Amino acid sequence: MTADSPKPIRLWVSTHNNGWEAWVAQLGDGTFTAWACEASQNAVATYIEDSFEHACAAAHVDLVRMSNHDTCGPGCVSWEEGEA
Numbered sequence: 001m002t003a004d005s006p007k008p009i010r011l012w013v014s015t016h017n018n019g020w021e022a023w024v025a026q027l028g029d030g031t032f033t034a035w036a037c038e039a040s041q042n043a044v045a046t047y048i049e050d051s052f053e054h055a056c057a058a059a060h061v062d063l064v065r066m067s068n069h070d071t072c073g074p075g076c077v078s079w080e081e082g083e084a
Helices: 052-067
Strands: 007-013 020-027 032-038 047-049 077-082
Touching: 007 052, 020 052, 032 052, 047 052
Parallel strands: none
Antiparallel strands: 007 020, 007 077, 020 032, 032 047
16 A cells, blocks of 8 residues: 555454465445455555455455465464454
């Protein structure tokens, strides 16, 4: 996100056993952004979606594309709300 980007009002993260995280942010205009990155790294939102479910799917696509993590296991944690 850039300095001109709207501040998220809600955030969700899904952590994975390969050291990556998938993120979804809800913006004030009702849209959702999604991205994946290595844990504790900054990233730029890759997708803008119209629903939480679509944003979660988009973040998973990013996770698979960038980290080759196509199957979750016991060490992966599904979506949990974080601090905005």
